[in-house]
Amino acid sequence: MSAGPAKAGRARFDIADLVRAHRAQLEAQHPLTSEQKRVLTDLAQCRTAALGGHVDHCPSCGYEHPSYNSCRNRHCPKCQALAQEKWIAQRSARLLDVGHFHVVFTLPGQLRFLAKLAPRETFDALFRAASETLLDLGRSRLQATLGATLVLHTWTRELKFHPHVHAIVTAGGLALDGQRFRHSPRRYLFPVKHVMGKLFRGKLLALLSAAYAAGAFAHVHAFDDPSAFGRLVAKVAKLSWNVYAKAPFGTSKHVVAYLGRYTHRVGIANSRLL
Numbered sequence: 001m002s003a004g005p006a007k008a009g010r011a012r013f014d015i016a017d018l019v020r021a022h023r024a025q026l027e028a029q030h031p032l033t034s035e036q037k038r039v040l041t042d043l044a045q046c047r048t049a050a051l052g053g054h055v056d057h058c059p060s061c062g063y064e065h066p067s068y069n070s071c072r073n074r075h076c077p078k079c080q081a082l083a084q085e086k087w088i089a090q091r092s093a094r095l096l097d098v099g100h101f102h103v104v105f106t107l108p109g110q111l112r113f114l115a116k117l118a119p120r121e122t123f124d125a126l127f128r129a130a131s132e133t134l135l136d137l138g139r140s141r142l143q144a145t146l147g148a149t150l151v152l153h154t155w156t157r158e159l160k161f162h163p164h165v166h167a168i169v170t171a172g173g174l175a176l177d178g179q180r181f182r183h184s185p186r187r188y189l190f191p192v193k194h195v196m197g198k199l200f201r202g203k204l205l206a207l208l209s210a211a212y213a214a215g216a217f218a219h220v221h222a223f224d225d226p227s228a229f230g231r232l233v234a235k236v237a238k239l240s241w242n243v244y245a246k247a248p249f250g251t252s253k254h255v256v257a258y259l260g261r262y263t264h265r266v267g268i269a270n271s272r273l274l
Helices: 015-029 034-046 080-092 109-117 119-141 192-213 227-238 252-263
Strands: 053-058 064-068 102-104 144-155 161-175 181-183 244-250
Touching: 015 034, 064 192, 080 144, 080 227, 102 119, 109 119, 109 161, 109 227, 119 144, 119 192, 144 252, 161 252, 192 244
Parallel strands: none
Antiparallel strands: 053 064, 102 161, 102 244, 144 161, 161 181
16 A cells, blocks of 8 residues: 545545554564554554444434444544544634634754654744744734744654644734734735744744753753754754745634644545555
8 A cells, every 4th residue: 555645535445454454564673662552552443342332222213333432542543533623613712703824834954853852842942933933023013912823743744754833823913002903914924034034043043052051952962062052053043944924814714624634634544545
């Protein structure tokens, strides 16, 4: 089997079948962490008798049908649909009915190894830098407080490690005096490369430098040389950082539906198996 584009209708293949058939062969060739083993176990047992279940009974005709429990694992392609709908409903209740921008802040390739070796510190810095960039620019350029929902995504469709933050941002915000809503320009939020990109770069490097000074990366062997971290910061500070911004979506309903696809996406859905 290979991974391909999703097609309409019910998936023809199930990753759980692959796990049950080939897990032993996989573990014979590759050492797995306890977390990875747990995911494979959950996927293999999802909606089977191993997890228990109940019997649906029709009192009119007497028809009975066994329904087995779901594993509810974050990585299970069969368990994310309901969770996604609940997430969308919760977010929809909070969003303003105004236009929104889609903004993406990407961690540069030179810093991705930090996200693997110190994920909590690196992702915390990524989120803070992205949110502070948006809020600072909202206050300085619109004299308003923006509303934003941020979601971390760590891989590409080809399953390559690629940490980035998706942000759904209101096209404007509450004026600093709290009296009215101030709208942003219709086609853009802020200049991307020379404003958002530079500010994001400065904030993230400052946050990572503070984490380094606090000893958060003491276990990273690449920094055994005391000058290594400084050289890395100086190198990436010269680069043009990748920030993406798209014009406003139509309604808040479309906004959360779009973002919901990212919050509950699994590595390979059953629909991608050929």
